[in-house]
Amino acid sequence: MLDNLGSNLKDALRxxxxxxxxxxxxxxxxxxxxxxxxxxxxVNVKQVMQLSQTIRxxxxxxxxxxxxxxxxxxxxxxxxxxxxxxxxxxxxxxGKQVILMAGLQGSGKTTxxxxxxxFFKKKGMRVAVICADTFRPGAYTQVKTLCDKVNVPxxxxxxxxxxxxxxxxxxxxxxxxxxxxxxxxxxALEDDLITEIIDLNEITNADHRWLVLDAALGQQAREQxxxxxxxxxxxxxxxxxxxxxxxxxxAMSAVAETESGIxxxxxxxxVEDLEWFDPNSYISRLLGMGDLKALAERVQESIDExxxxxxxxxxxxxxxxxxxxxxxxVNKMGPLKxxxxxxxxxxxxxxxxALDVTAQKMSKYRVIMDSMTSVELDDPTVLNGSRIQRIARxxxxxxxxxxxxxxxxxxxxxxxxGLKGGEKGMQRLMKKFGKMG
Amino acid sequence: MFKALKEKLFSARKKLEHSIxxxxxxxxxxxxxxxxxxxxxxEVLAEKTQEPSLEKKTSPKFTDKVVSFVRDREFxxxxxxVSGILDELEMGLLESDVAFSVTEAILSRIKSDLTGSxxxxxxxxxxxxxxxxxxxxxxxxxxxxxxxxxxxxxxRPVKVLFTGVNGTGKTTSIAKVTRYLQNNGFSVVLxxxxxxxxxxxxxxxxxxxxxxxxxxxxxxxSDPTAxxxxxxxxxxxxxxxxxxxxxxxxxxxxxxxxxxxxxxxxIIKPDLIVYVDEAVAGNDAxxxxxxxxxxxxxxxxxxxxVDMDPKGGAAISVAYAVGKPLIFIGTGQGYDDIMAFNxxxxxxxxxxxx
Numbered sequence: 153m154l155d156n157l158g159s160n161l162k163d164a165l166r167x168x169x170x171x172x173x174x175x176x177x178x179x180x181x182x183x184x185x186x187x188x189x190x191x192x193x194x195v196n197v198k199q200v201m202q203l204s205q206t207i208r209x210x211x212x213x214x215x216x217x218x219x220x221x222x223x224x225x226x227x228x229x230x231x232x233x234x235x236x237x238x239x240x241x242x243x244x245x246x247g248k249q250v251i252l253m254a255g256l257q258g259s260g261k262t263t264x265x266x267x268x269x270x271f272f273k274k275k276g277m278r279v280a281v282i283c284a285d286t287f288r289p290g291a292y293t294q295v296k297t298l299c300d301k302v303n304v305p306x307x308x309x310x311x312x313x314x315x316x317x318x319x320x321x322x323x324x325x326x327x328x329x330x331x332x333x334x335x336x337x338x339x340a341l342e343d344d345l346i347t348e349i350i351d352l353n354e355i356t357n358a359d360h361r362w363l364v365l366d367a368a369l370g371q372q373a374r375e376q377x378x379x380x381x382x383x384x385x386x387x388x389x390x391x392x393x394x395x396x397x398x399x400x401x402x403a404m405s406a407v408a409e410t411e412s413g414i415x416x417x418x419x420x421x422x423v424e425d426l427e428w429f430d431p432n433s434y435i436s437r438l439l440g441m442g443d444l445k446a447l448a449e450r451v452q453e454s455i456d457e458x459x460x461x462x463x464x465x466x467x468x469x470x471x472x473x474x475x476x477x478x479x480x481x482v483n484k485m486g487p488l489k490x491x492x493x494x495x496x497x498x499x500x501x502x503x504x505x506a507l508d509v510t511a512q513k514m515s516k517y518r519v520i521m522d523s524m525t526s527v528e529l530d531d532p533t534v535l536n537g538s539r540i541q542r543i544a545r546x547x548x549x550x551x552x553x554x555x556x557x558x559x560x561x562x563x564x565x566x567x568x569x570g571l572k573g574g575e576k577g578m579q580r581l582m583k584k585f586g587k588m589g
Numbered sequence: 590m591f592k593a594l595k596e597k598l599f600s601a602r603k604k605l606e607h608s609i610x611x612x613x614x615x616x617x618x619x620x621x622x623x624x625x626x627x628x629x630x631x632e633v634l635a636e637k638t639q640e641p642s643l644e645k646k647t648s649p650k651f652t653d654k655v656v657s658f659v660r661d662r663e664f665x666x667x668x669x670x671v672s673g674i675l676d677e678l679e680m681g682l683l684e685s686d687v688a689f690s691v692t693e694a695i696l697s698r699i700k701s702d703l704t705g706s707x708x709x710x711x712x713x714x715x716x717x718x719x720x721x722x723x724x725x726x727x728x729x730x731x732x733x734x735x736x737x738x739x740x741x742x743x744x745r746p747v748k749v750l751f752t753g754v755n756g757t758g759k760t761t762s763i764a765k766v767t768r769y770l771q772n773n774g775f776s777v778v779l780x781x782x783x784x785x786x787x788x789x790x791x792x793x794x795x796x797x798x799x800x801x802x803x804x805x806x807x808x809x810x811s812d813p814t815a816x817x818x819x820x821x822x823x824x825x826x827x828x829x830x831x832x833x834x835x836x837x838x839x840x841x842x843x844x845x846x847x848x849x850x851x852x853x854x855x856i857i858k859p860d861l862i863v864y865v866d867e868a869v870a871g872n873d874a875x876x877x878x879x880x881x882x883x884x885x886x887x888x889x890x891x892x893x894x895v896d897m898d899p900k901g902g903a904a905i906s907v908a909y910a911v912g913k914p915l916i917f918i919g920t921g922q923g924y925d926d927i928m929a930f931n932x933x934x935x936x937x938x939x940x941x942x943x
Contacts, residue, residue, distance in 0.1 A: 372898040376869075
């Protein structure tokens with residue numbers, strides 16, 4: 153999802169980074185680019201206009217704090233305003249609770265219900281689902297099938313027409329801690345259905361009322377969210393179908409309208425495809441500023457400082473020894489792709505194959521490198537046919553595997569070199585900015 | 590449908606007229622004198638046109654205006670006249686969910702149509718603006734499709750395949766189209782080609798039962814091509830007019846799912862591929878429609894959930910992106926909530942007085 157809206161915004165900021173003077177014209181140009189990016193992402197037109205006014209006013213009126221250049225100052229304003237746009241962080245508690253799902257037809261409520269059931273179950277809660285969709289044919293079968301998959305009990309009755317009765321009966325019967333009520337799709341102009349969800353909200357006395365919205369939703373999102381909010385006081389938004397090409401801007405507008413925040417993001421058709429949402433990390437990754445906070449946490453959790461030396465990697469002195477350390481660290485830190493997405497790379501695209509090495513291969517590589525001499529680790533250029541043969545024999549590996557390792561090393565080296573060159577100005581800027589953030 | 594857009598267009602049009610009238614060269618004085626004289630004799634006409642050009646050699650633009658005003662009884666509309674109002678029109682289109690790229694295309698078309706164009710004195714400002722807008726919108730929406738005559742013109746069974754991304758309302762639309770075709774005297778069989786989503790087969794089966802049509806189905810997870818193949822065979826054997834094939838919703842960026850759809854197309858050879866999308870979709874409507882068009886193609890578009898978002902800008906976006914006509918719009922949850930789409934009516938309605 154980060155690739156979607158991101159590249160447009162990154163381009164806008166990169167342009168700013170290339171400017172020698174940050175004057176009124178530069179700010180106007182940035183705002184124009186931002187508007188374009190946000191409108192293309194379906195953020196509400198009125199919101200975009202408001203946002204650009206705020207940014208313009210702050211960028212031109214506010215004095216940058218001491219030691220901060222005008223450029224960094226403008227960047228920071230953009231960052232803060234965008235974070236404000238996606239709303240506050242919604243805390244998800246692990247305790248006894250009833251969650252009422254609301255949303256338009258076809259937004260993905262039922263699939264999301266199953267994903268949530270799985271999420272809470274994985275966290276060690278006892279979960280049950282009530283199917284209150286009495287309208288759409290096959291709705292109960294769908295919930296039931298999905299619940300069976302994640303091993304969660306599902307209450308419902310396909311022959312019952314009254315959703316209120318099902319929910320009442322279900323609540324009386326269910327003893328689980330977390331109860332998720334899946335409802336029929338409805339939209340703001342269907343008054344009887346809006347009345348129904350108001351009733352369901354009263355009957356369940358729900359702790360959370362989450363609005364499920366399709367990422368592709370356009371300008372209508374704001375209006376729909378407003379009506380739902382009036383009806384049942386929405387306290388969180390779940391954006392679905394982020395695995396497509398839609399950018400979710402409509403859902404962001406919905407967040408602003410309900411003054412809530414995004415709770416989860418759904419990005420796939422299987423029950424595992426649910427991501428918890430943090431607005432700060434989201435925006436920083438979106439702008440290519442990296443998520444240094446998350447990275448720092450991750451690093452603290454898992455590794456000693458000398459284990460992985462980002463600066464050495466970026467400086468281009470990247471030897472097999474560095475790669476060895478990196479592989480060690482990666483084991484503890486999680487996939488390289490995730491780690492790199494937290495670095496302030498200013499929106500560099502990394503070659504997919506560089507990141508696509510399986511954990512199994514990683515451990516094989518380590519064994520092979522264990523069979524190398526110090527000279528070879530520090531200066532891989534000395535590796536020749538007979539050395540490769542010796543290494544392979546020592547590691548119990550095939551000759552091809554050793555060659556593959558060398559190839560992988562060269563590719564990594566090229567990748568890091570690429571990071572360093574070309575985008576130098578941007579990178580330094582982003583790094584500095586990261587420190588401020 | 591298109592209500593909000595209609596209001597916006599109306600106000601933009603009013604302003605556009607206003608501004609054009611303001612900028613025409615001294616319209617208050619000249620209209621009474623000039624038309625009468627220039628119409629009477631060619632000599633007077635020649636005199637009149639030369640006079641101002643001699644006087645104002647430095648400003649050919651002005652002379653042009655006067656020449657064309659006097660000789661051809663026309664005004665020239667300049668870019669400056671329209672730019673402010675076009676900005677407002679842009680907002681209107683964007684707020685109605687017409688995708689960004691499509692909005693820009695429509696506007697540049699209107700702009701190039703209007704600016705530099707000459708307006709006959711006899712012709713009202715209203716009709717000039719109206720023509721430009723209606724031209725641009727009709728150019729986007731194209732001609733509609735009449736499914737009944739389409740079926741009559743083709744060999745039975747006519748095979749219609751429904752495609753689209755997840756949750757746009759393919760299955761519900763199939764049920765509605767079934768009812769529509771039944772009302773027009775055709776027999777229908779349904780193919781439960783969504784074998785992926787839990788409960789999808791159940792859903793179309795219940796629809797089939799309620800509408801009294803046969804639903805050909807296999808088990809969940811089976812090959813959709815096989816299901817649809819059997820459906821076509823059934824239609825052949827039972828002399829049924831139309832096969833409506835459901836498919837699982839899929840995202841255009843999933844190569845293997847799109848390949849599956851391509852396989853269905855190859856084997857079943859549908860006569861009509863209907864791409865289903867929802868009225869509430871924003872900019873993404875354009876991207877996914879283009880991708881579907883590229884990979885499996887489409888012959889017509891059905892826009893659903895128009896009751897949810899009566900602004901209907903998505904119709905304009907999708908139609909513009911793929912250059913295919915709209916066939917139906919879905920306007921609610923009931924089987925009868927379906928309308929055949931007629932672009933001319935819609936545009937006329939759109940440009941009517943709000």
